[in-house]
Amino acid sequence: MLERMDDFFSARVNGYDEHMRDTIEGSDEFYDYTASLLPKKEGAVVLDLGCGTGLELEAYFAVNPSASVTGIDLTQAMLDTLKEKFLGKDLKLICGSYFDEPFGESAFDAAVSVESLHHFTKEEKIPLYTKLCASLKDGGYFILTDYFSKSEDEEKFFRQRLGEIKKEEGLGDDEFYHYDTPLTVEHEKEALLAAGFKSVEVLKNWDATYTLKAER
Numbered sequence: 001m002l003e004r005m006d007d008f009f010s011a012r013v014n015g016y017d018e019h020m021r022d023t024i025e026g027s028d029e030f031y032d033y034t035a036s037l038l039p040k041k042e043g044a045v046v047l048d049l050g051c052g053t054g055l056e057l058e059a060y061f062a063v064n065p066s067a068s069v070t071g072i073d074l075t076q077a078m079l080d081t082l083k084e085k086f087l088g089k090d091l092k093l094i095c096g097s098y099f100d101e102p103f104g105e106s107a108f109d110a111a112v113s114v115e116s117l118h119h120f121t122k123e124e125k126i127p128l129y130t131k132l133c134a135s136l137k138d139g140g141y142f143i144l145t146d147y148f149s150k151s152e153d154e155e156k157f158f159r160q161r162l163g164e165i166k167k168e169e170g171l172g173d174d175e176f177y178h179y180d181t182p183l184t185v186e187h188e189k190e191a192l193l194a195a196g197f198k199s200v201e202v203l204k205n206w207d208a209t210y211t212l213k214a215e216r
């Protein structure tokens with residue numbers, strides 16, 4: 001049975017950090033690596049898409065304690081856990097979908113997203129990334145650490161399977177359901193470039209998890 005995205009994460013918030021750290025290949029490195037790419041200047045303004053319980057922010061505040069971070073997440077329970085970890089930090093938390101929330105114009109030095117965007121199609125991502133690109137300052141950039149399909153066949157398989165399951169369960173397209181449908185790295189790059197980012201670089205990978213940098 002598919003679970004609504006926020007129900008899925010609410011039900012798993014206890015033990016979520018341990019699960020990510022203990023079972024996701026490369027997680028002992030990719031949170032620190034992702035954080036190391038974010039701006040180190042005093043008061044840097046950063047947007048986090050799908051911040052969850054804040055694993056990447058824990059690593060980021062360790063290198064830049066004075067950063068000002070806006071975190072958006074669909075799941076209130078994840079944000080509640082995050083909030084408890086970072087008392088006294090300059091944090092603005094928004095419970096909502098990054099597809100719907102306004103990001104503003106030229107507002108952020110950088111944006112980041114870790115292990116959140118692998119549920120969406122290229123067509124869904126282009127308008128999101130267009131909004132994201134416009135929200136970055138001149139010279140701003142987006143660091144994406146997420147997992148990807150190894151081939152177009154794999155990408156198609158998961159997307160098709162999701163469609164079949166939704167049909168079997170009589171579910172519509174008006175809700176987000178938790179089912180992983182990662183794009184290939186190539187399709188992710190195409191979405192970012194189509195959205196107006198001037199360059200996209202693949203920086204590193206740990207098995208299927210890659211870190212990409214897209215420059216405004």
Ligand SMILES: C[S@@+](CC[C@H](N)C(=O)[O-])C[C@H]1O[C@@H](n2cnc3c(N)ncnc32)[C@H](O)[C@@H]1O
Pocket residue numbers: 005006009020049050051052053054055056072073074075078096097098099113114115116176
């Ligand atoms: C696997 S967790 C990753 C959390 C955190 N970035 C990390 O790496 O630990 C995915 C998060 O993305 C959030 N999410 C999924 N779809 C979303 C959407 N459309 N808008 C905002 N958050 C979303 C979920 O609620 C969940 O907290």
